[in-house]
Every structure is written in structure tokens, then in C-alpha cells.
Amino acid sequence: MTKHMTRKQLNSRVVDEIDRNLRQAFDDMAQQPVPDRFTDLLAQLKAAEDKKNSGGQQDA
Template sequence: MPATGPKRNQIDENLRRVYDDMLDDDVPDRFEDLLRQLREQESQK
């Protein structure tokens, strides 16, 4: 049974809040390093 009314609104608000928080997070250093390595490999081709 799908959520409706106030429960649906609360779910929507929580999902938006989590999504917005994720957008504010920095990319971890290890991912930056991996991206740099991939760019270097691509430029060597």
C-alpha cells in the first residue's frame, strides 16, 4: 500500500533533505586521486 497524505509528504521531505546533504559533501580524497590517475592514463593514449 503506497504512502499517502502527511506520511507521503514526510517521506518526500526526508528524501529531499538527504539528497541536498549529499550534494553538499566533498568528494573524498581517494576518489580525487583515482580521477587524476584515470585522466593521466587517458592523456597517455
């Protein structure tokens, strides 16, 4: 058996390394807090939905 990797083995290792790096990047990003502007927007949308569901519909 030789110490040289086949092209398929090399490609597999490259793909595995890319997968690991992408997972790490997305995991890091997922740990970041949600920006205030998004939580504010979600609160506004929830308030509008609650108002609509309680019968207080207004024309847009």
C-alpha cells in the same frame, strides 16, 4: 466537513513527508566534499586517458 483525514489524505501527507526527508538527506550528502581517494582516482584515470590519446599507449 469533518476534522478527520481520509486514508488517502493521510497517505499523501506521509509520502510528502518522506519525500521532504529524502530530499534533505540527499541535498546534505551532495554538499559533502568528494573524498581524496576519489579525486586521486579520477586524476589517475585522466592521466591514463591523456597518455592514451597522445599516442603513448602501453600494453596492459
